[in-house]
Amino acid sequence: MTDKPLQGKLAIVTGATRGIGRAIAERFVADGAAVIGTGTKPDGEVPEGCRYQQLQLSDEASVDSMCRVVEKEAPHIVVNNAGISNPQGWDKLDAKTFKATQQIDLIAPMMLCKAAIPGMRKHKWGRFVGISALSGTYFGRPTRASLGAAKAGLVAVHMSLASELARDGILANCVAPGFIDTDVLPQLFTKEEIEALAKRAPIGRLGTTKELAALVAFLAGPDNTYMTGQQILIDGGFTRTL
Template sequence: MELRGKTALVTGAAGGIGGAIVASLTEAGAKVLAFDRDADALRRLGKTCEPVVVDLANPTDISATMQDVLARHGQVDILVNNAGILSPNKLASTTLEEWHRIMAINLDAALLLTQSVVPGMKAKQWGRIVNIASYAWKSGGLTAGTGYAVSKAALVGLTYSTARELTAEGVTANAVAPAYVVSPMIMEQLSKEDRDRQLAAIPVGRLCEPEEVAHTVRFLVSPLSGFMTGTVIDMNGGLQFG
């Protein structure tokens, strides 16, 4: 129970990766605030976490929700920016409307939530921030579209900048970059042909499981990870080394 007494905030909590992260951090003893816009899906997580319905595409909703959360809990010790939306649209077919929608959820929400929790972390001289990026951040997106790939690259940049600024304050910031996790976002939005083609290209011969991502997050937010910051952990099954 290495996270007993810690409060963790996980976005996209009702998804495959998010649900696994919630379960892992709860098992480690943390009080978990599960953020998602899907109230019904949040209820299916059970009573081990506190469900918080919020629209991460709406900065006003984020602000009001965080004011309430901080008023009730005092501070957040662990932030996992996991929420994200996927688009397959490449350069020519990416509209500015779609671009802004992707950035709002995949990047802007992470910035706003980080800004909200950092003062409390600095006051306590302890905090953990983990951003869930993607292999797309450095591959340019094999099946993912332009907006998604760029949003994840920018999220890595936010990770680096946050780590650089807050290291001396006892706050670490790291990212996890998985490729092709077994989740509704991948299984429903990619065609069978795309999934089969990418599966054949992954040297380990399978897709990543959500629990594997959650295990990595659990390590990064643990007290024993304090010497790791500004790091991107690749989880791509051997698609790319280094």
């Protein structure tokens, strides 16, 4: 590993104003990449050294215009991080929310990937990393039908990308985070529940956004030359352990 392994690379990170996406953007900047970070607000705040781009994944027109940006900028790295979980039990689950979740977590990321392919082909180098989820691909979980379906789809999209583009030097993988210490957790769980969650993993603590960003940086960087079509769990041993 050189000090600036991503020197000369352009990366796009969706949802870079906070949490996991912000940590990934910070790490990419530290590794020498130029970074375009997206957020939903007109004037969102991204880490120092990043360019900000407004993107509403729920809005088809906004996604279309972001795709034009992606085509023009021709990033080497695309990290589809932004998403929404929209938890609903089956008695409440409705098609409108389900579709809205697929739009944000699956359809918009698919379009951003598609827009990046011509540039990556030109560079003869590209890395896609999708931030997936444990729910949907590794276990079913109450209230996560919309999220699970969308994230399982995101994994499928990355596997398909990987299969078509491997020979062109373009690798695609997903990262499935366990319980990571972000500002999303307190919105979904009480303080006591978060402490209990941390203890559910054999490692006995939450993961940090920095730890997650380090894995994404490996998969997106020059040290990864032969891993593709995989989903890597970063969960402190949670999923595999009863």
